[in-house]
Amino acid sequence: MNHDFSKLPDIIEKHPKSPQSLIAVLQDIQKEYHYLPCEALKLTAEALDLPLSKVFSVSTFYNAFSLDPRGEKVIRICTGTTCHIRGAKQIEHQLETQLNIKSGETTEDMKFTLEVVNCVGACAMAPVVIVNDEYFGSVKLTDTRKLLKGGNNAN
Amino acid sequence: MVRLTINGRVVQAEKGEMLLVVMNREKISVPAICNHGAVEAFGACRLCTVEITKNDWNGWKNYVTSCLYPVEDGLIVSTHSETVINLRKTLLDLHLARHPHSEHVRQWAMEYGITQTSFEEIPDGDDCILCALCTRICDRMGFAAISTVGRGHGKEVAPPLNEPPPDCTGCLACAQCCPTEFITFSDSGTSREIWGKQFEMITCKECSKPILTKDFAETLSKTRNIPADYFEVCDECHRKATALTMGKISQWQREDTAS
Numbered sequence: 001m002n003h004d005f006s007k008l009p010d011i012i013e014k015h016p017k018s019p020q021s022l023i024a025v026l027q028d029i030q031k032e033y034h035y036l037p038c039e040a041l042k043l044t045a046e047a048l049d050l051p052l053s054k055v056f057s058v059s060t061f062y063n064a065f066s067l068d069p070r071g072e073k074v075i076r077i078c079t080g081t082t083c084h085i086r087g088a089k090q091i092e093h094q095l096e097t098q099l100n101i102k103s104g105e106t107t108e109d110m111k112f113t114l115e116v117v118n119c120v121g122a123c124a125m126a127p128v129v130i131v132n133d134e135y136f137g138s139v140k141l142t143d144t145r146k147l148l149k150g151g152n153n154a155n
Numbered sequence: 156m157v158r159l160t161i162n163g164r165v166v167q168a169e170k171g172e173m174l175l176v177v178m179n180r181e182k183i184s185v186p187a188i189c190n191h192g193a194v195e196a197f198g199a200c201r202l203c204t205v206e207i208t209k210n211d212w213n214g215w216k217n218y219v220t221s222c223l224y225p226v227e228d229g230l231i232v233s234t235h236s237e238t239v240i241n242l243r244k245t246l247l248d249l250h251l252a253r254h255p256h257s258e259h260v261r262q263w264a265m266e267y268g269i270t271q272t273s274f275e276e277i278p279d280g281d282d283c284i285l286c287a288l289c290t291r292i293c294d295r296m297g298f299a300a301i302s303t304v305g306r307g308h309g310k311e312v313a314p315p316l317n318e319p320p321p322d323c324t325g326c327l328a329c330a331q332c333c334p335t336e337f338i339t340f341s342d343s344g345t346s347r348e349i350w351g352k353q354f355e356m357i358t359c360k361e362c363s364k365p366i367l368t369k370d371f372a373e374t375l376s377k378t379r380n381i382p383a384d385y386f387e388v389c390d391e392c393h394r395k396a397t398a399l400t401m402g403k404i405s406q407w408q409r410e411d412t413a414s
Binding site: 038041051052053054055056057060061 | 290293298299300301302303304305306314315316320321322
């Protein structure tokens with residue numbers, strides 16, 4: 001994975017140079033690169049005058065942060081009780097076959113990452129699939145291709 | 156000043172002091188594995204839990220970790236009531252299930268009469284009880300080389316990025332305060348290894364015994380203002396040299412008085 005890290009100093013500089021900015025900085029880095037590269041963690045620690053161990057501790061604590069490179073599209077399948085009953089498992093299997101990866105993994109072309117989450121609190125529209133930040137409810141097995149393509153009209 | 160009753164005994168304490176500190180001073184013992192005088196209380200092991208009540212609580216009781224509970228006027232504490240002991244037994248039972256190979260955990264459980272866990276044992280459970288003493292001590296030493304990583308059941312103590320920690324100086328504070336001796340290191344006389352990082356040892360100029368790592372000596376002389384050549388000789392040889400000097404001085408004095 002070769003990334004252009006030249007943007008990192010700008011991202012870090014946008015925030016006040018204090019330990020309190022840590023999560024905000026990490027969030028912006030995650031937004032830009034879809035994950036937290038090692039270089040970014042080291043730069044952040046240096047810039048905010050924090051030990052690297054503290055930065056690592058925070059970035060591994062929150063599920064919103066990922067230390068592994070993730071695809072452009074992060075597909076999250078809700079597997080909460082209601083979604084589970086309404087077929088989340090089948091949707092997961094279908095997406096796994098279509099993308100040829102297991103959930104938690106990223107496709108080789110770095111386009112998609114598949115994840116399962118426990119409950120997103122949208123049980124009324126189960127089963128729910130979230131593509132990046134867009135929520136799709138009452139997802140059917142026949143919808144998965146559309147979800148991967150653009151996510152349009154999946155409802 | 157506040158007055159409280161611990162196990163029926165009236166005790167005085169400063170306002171704001173933690174209950175465990177007061178109990179330690181009064182030689183009232185409760186198990187407290189994650190507690191260490193060098194660092195702030197953390198409340199990880201929960202074993203110092205005690206029962207508290209007050210006269211105007213109409214018989215209500217509360218169970219608090221004494222290491223994190225500031226003393227109050229009129230507090231009535233019992234450290235070994237039946238409920239407290241049962242609470243501790245449950246905690247130790249859980250510890251025993253998660254760390255079945257730890258001799259230390261086994262011993263703590265034994266003190267409360269538990270020899271076999273009643274929960275499902277994790278056969279490959281490691282010995283780390285996640286008390287975070289090591290990371291807190293490391294912070295206190297001023298290195299913060301290691302930290303807890305992850306959350307929930309995947310939480311562990313690890314160096315950043317799971318690589319040899321850049322800020323570690325090999326001082327061994329973490330290994331020495333680990334209550335279950337989970338943190339391992341190897342010393343070979345001239346080198347030391349901990350957290351996957353190799354260190355060069357300084358050996359005593361006089362007796363060639365290994366003293367401390369080069370990194371640690373450098374940091375100490377920088378941050379604590381200790382002359383760099385202080386670490387060339389070990390403590391024992393320092394003492395021997397001092398004793399020799401003192402001996403010489405007293406001999407001169409004797410000679411002086413004799414002549």
